[in-house]
Amino acid sequence: MFSAKGSSLSILILSLASYITVNHLFAPRVHKINENVWWGVGPEQNNDTEIREFNINVPEEVITDLKWRLKHHRPFRPSIGTANQYGTNSIFLDEFIDHWENHYNWTEREIFLNKYPQFKTRIQGLDIHFIHIKPDTDENKKVLPMLMVHGWPGSVREFYDVVDILTNNINRNYTLELVIPSLPGFGFSEATTKPGLSLAHTAVLFKKLMNRLGHEKFYLQGGDLGGITLQILSALYPESVLGYHTNFPVVYTLKSYIKPILGVLYPSWIVKPEHYERVYPLKDRGLFIFRESGYFHLQSTKPDSLGVAMDNSPEGMAAYFLEKFITGSNFTYINKFSSKDLKEKFSFTGLIDNLMLYWVTQTASSSFRMYFESFEDGFWTDSIALMSTPLSVRTAIFRSKYDLYMADGVLNEIFTNNIQLNDYDASHFPAFEIPQTFSDDLLNAVDKFEAEQI
Ligand SMILES: *[C@@H]1O[C@H](CO)[C@@H](O)[C@H](O)[C@H]1NC(C)=O
Ligand SMILES: *[C@@H]1O[C@H](CO)[C@@H](O)[C@H](O)[C@H]1NC(C)=O
Ligand SMILES: *[C@@H]1O[C@H](CO)[C@@H](O)[C@H](O)[C@H]1NC(C)=O
Ligand SMILES: *[C@@H]1O[C@H](CO)[C@@H](O)[C@H](O)[C@H]1NC(C)=O
16 A cells, blocks of 8 residues: 555656656747658659549559459468457458459449549649549538548548538538548559658648649648648648648647656546546556557558568458458457448448559558658657647547547647537547548538638
8 A cells, every 4th residue: 555655656756857857858849841842753843733633544454463362362360369359350351352352343433433523733743642522613602622631541532421411511601622632652642752751741742732722721621640641731831721620639749648647646637537548547558559559660660561561462451451440440349349340330342442542553552651751760750740739720629439549638738729529439430430420520610610710
C-alpha cells in the first residue's frame, strides 16, 4: 500500500517536472514548407496547368495477370487461434480471395469507379488524380467547395457512398462542390521518384489543387493520413480554410503525452468517466497501441522491402491491408471474429475495389513511402511539427469508438476552436462504413460553420 502510494507520488512529481520542462522546450512552431519542390521527372516545366479528364481504363492483361495470381497462390498456412491474433485469419482470407477470383467482375466495377467525373492535373511535376463533383448551378444556393482526403490503406473509394448524400441535400441553402484527390503515390496520383514528399508537401500540393480549381477558401474533410494532411494544411494556410471536419483528430504534442500520466491519480481530470477505458489503464492502452502499430514503424523505416511483396502478391496485399479494416473496425475482432462481422460493415466488393486501386496502379509500395517521408526521423519531422501545431481554424470532430488511435481529454491542445464533437460506435473508415451517419455529421458541421460565417 505504502509503496504504491509512494510510487504514484514520484510519478506525479516527475510528470509535473517533465510537463513544465517539455512545455517550454518543445512548444511547436509553424514551419515553412518549400512550396516549389519539383517532384516530377525531367526538367522543370511549371507552366503546365491543364486539367485533363481521366477515366480508369485498365489494360486487359493486368486483369488476366491478376486472375492468374489469385488462382495460383500457395495454400495459406492455417492460422493459429480462431481470430486475427497473429494477423489476418487464414480461413477468412480464403473466403475473401475466392470472392476476388470468382465473384468480382472488374468490367462492372470499372464502370462503377468511373461513375464520378475524374481528372488529372500536374502540380510541381506530378500528375494528381482527383474526383470533382460540381453541383448543377442553382442561383438560390451558395456553392461551398470541400476538399476530402482519404488515408491508408484506403483510397478515394472510401468516399463513393457519401458523394450523393452530400451533394443532394435539398433542404439546405447551400450545396457542396467536392474535390476528392488521391494522395501522391496512391492509386492514380503519380508517385515521385525523389525523396522527401511527405504529408506536409502533400498539403501544399492539395492547396494548389484547390486554387487551380478556382477556390481560395474551402472546407476540409479527412481521416487517417488524409486527416493529418489537412491538419497540416490548416496549420500552414489557415486563411484558406472555412472549416475542417475530421474523423482523425491527431494530438501528438509532448504535453498530450504527459497529461494522461498526470491524470493517473485523478482520471476524471483528463477524461469523462464513460471514456476512462480509452486512456486508462495507461499500460494496457500503451501496449495495445504498441501491438497494433507495427505496420507504422515498418512503413516509416523500410517501406521498399515490404513494397516488393505487396506489389507482387494480391493475397499478401489483401492480408496486410484487410488486417487494418478488421482491427480498425472493431478491435474485439482481434480475438473473436467471423467474416460476417466484417461484412456487416463493408461489402467484399467495396473492399476489393479499394484494393484494386492499389493493385492495378502498383502503388502499395509508393503508398508506404509516405510514412517514411513523413515520420522517418521519428520525433520531429516537418510533418510532425506541423501536425502538432495548435489550429486557429474552426474544426468539427467525428470520433470513432473503434478507432485504434483515439485522442481523448487532450483535443484542445490542437483543436482550439472546435465547434462540434460527436462520438460514434464507428470504425476507422466511417465514410465507407456508415455513409449516412457520417454525411449527417459533416453537413451539421457545415451548417454551424456557415451560420457563423461573415
Ligand atoms: C512550357 O515551357 C517549356 C520550356 O520552358 C516549353 O518547352 C513548353 O512547350 C511549355 N509548355 C507549354 C504547355 O506551354
Ligand atoms: C461482367 O460484367 C459485364 C458488364 O456488366 C458483363 O457483360 C459480363 O458478362 C460480366 N462477366 C461475368 C463473368 O459475369
Ligand atoms: C464490437 O464488437 C463487440 C463484441 O463483439 C460488440 O459487442 C459490439 O457491438 C461491436 N460494435 C460495433 C460497432 O461493431
Ligand atoms: C442559410 O440558412 C441558414 C440556416 O438554415 C441561415 O443561418 C443562413 O443565413 C442562410 N444563408 C443564406 C445565404 O441564405
